[in-house]
Amino acid sequence: MRVDPGFHFWTLLLLFGNILMEQVSGQSSNSNSDDLVCLQSFKAGVVDSSNSLSTWSGPDFPCNTTGITCSSGRVYDLDFSKRGFTGSISPNLSYCGNLNSLDLSSNQISGNIPPELGQLRNLATLKLSENDLDGSIPEEISNCTFLNSIDLHNNQLSGQIPQSLALLTRLVTFDVSNNQLSGPIPSGLANSSNGSPRFNASSFEGNNLYGYPLPPAKSHNLPVLAIVGIGLGSGLLSLCLSFTAVCIWLRVTEQRLAAEEGKISQLVPEY
Structure with missing residues (x-):
C-alpha cells in the first residue's frame, strides 16, 4: 500500500502542533500559579463584608472575575476601591509579578504597607488612600521604577518620607497629605531637575512635614x-x-x- 507523502507531512505537523500547545499550556499554568498564591493570600488577609470576592472561583478564575483584569493570562490590574474591606494587605501580593495597578483606596484596611510590594517591578499605579494604614512608608517602594502614581493620603502613616522616592523619575502623581508624617520633604519631590516645582503643597499638607513647597511655619x-x-x-x-x-x-x-x-x-x- 502506497502512502501519500503529503499525509506524513500533515500528520507530523498536527503532532507538532499538539505538542506545542501542551507546552504553552503548561507554561501558562506554571506562570499563573504565582498569581493564585497572590490572590488567595490577599483574600485571606482582608475581611470582605460586601462579598466582592465571592466570585473568586470556577473556571474563569482568576481572570474575568470581579476586580481583576488580566493581560496575556496574567493578573494585570487589581481594583478594589470602595468595597468596605477591613483586615490587612498581604505581603504575598508580591507574587503577582505582572501587576501594573493596585487600587485599594477608600476602604478600612489597617496595618502597615508591606515592604514586599517593592518586588512588583512592573507596578505603575499604587492607590492606598483613605484607609487606616499605619507605620512608615517602605523605602522598598522605590524599587518599583515604573511607578507614575502614588496616592497614600488620609491614613495614619508616620515617620519620614523616604528620600529614595525622589528617584522615581516617572512619578507624576504623589499625595501623602493628612497622615502623621514628620521631618523634611525630600528635595527631589519638591523640585524637578530643571528647578520647577514637581509637586505642590497640597501633596504634603496635614502632616508635621517642613520644607518647600510648604509655606514657612508661622513665627510665634x-x-x-x-x-x-x-x-x-x-x-x-x-x-x-x-x-x-x-x-x-x-x-x-x-x-x-x-x-x-x-x-x-x-x-x-x-x-
Missing part, C-alpha cells in the same frame, strides 16, 4: 512693640513694688524709733 515671636511694652510694664511694676516696700520699711522704722524714744524719756529722771 511677639512683635517688637509688644516686647518693649512688656519690658516697660514689668519694669514699672518692679519700681512700684520697690517704692512701696521702701515706704513700708521707712514707716515701720519710724514707728520703732518713736517707741524707743518714748521708753528712754520715761527712764530719764526729771530735775
Whole structure:
C-alpha cells in the first residue's frame, strides 16, 4: 500500500502542533500559579463584608472575575476601591509579578504597607488612600521604577518620607497629605531637575512635614512693640513694688524709733 507523502507531512505537523500547545499550556499554568498564591493570600488577609470576592472561583478564575483584569493570562490590574474591606494587605501580593495597578483606596484596611510590594517591578499605579494604614512608608517602594502614581493620603502613616522616592523619575502623581508624617520633604519631590516645582503643597499638607513647597511655619515671636511694652510694664511694676516696700520699711522704722524714744524719756529722771 502506497502512502501519500503529503499525509506524513500533515500528520507530523498536527503532532507538532499538539505538542506545542501542551507546552504553552503548561507554561501558562506554571506562570499563573504565582498569581493564585497572590490572590488567595490577599483574600485571606482582608475581611470582605460586601462579598466582592465571592466570585473568586470556577473556571474563569482568576481572570474575568470581579476586580481583576488580566493581560496575556496574567493578573494585570487589581481594583478594589470602595468595597468596605477591613483586615490587612498581604505581603504575598508580591507574587503577582505582572501587576501594573493596585487600587485599594477608600476602604478600612489597617496595618502597615508591606515592604514586599517593592518586588512588583512592573507596578505603575499604587492607590492606598483613605484607609487606616499605619507605620512608615517602605523605602522598598522605590524599587518599583515604573511607578507614575502614588496616592497614600488620609491614613495614619508616620515617620519620614523616604528620600529614595525622589528617584522615581516617572512619578507624576504623589499625595501623602493628612497622615502623621514628620521631618523634611525630600528635595527631589519638591523640585524637578530643571528647578520647577514637581509637586505642590497640597501633596504634603496635614502632616508635621517642613520644607518647600510648604509655606514657612508661622513665627510665634511677639512683635517688637509688644516686647518693649512688656519690658516697660514689668519694669514699672518692679519700681512700684520697690517704692512701696521702701515706704513700708521707712514707716515701720519710724514707728520703732518713736517707741524707743518714748521708753528712754520715761527712764530719764526729771530735775
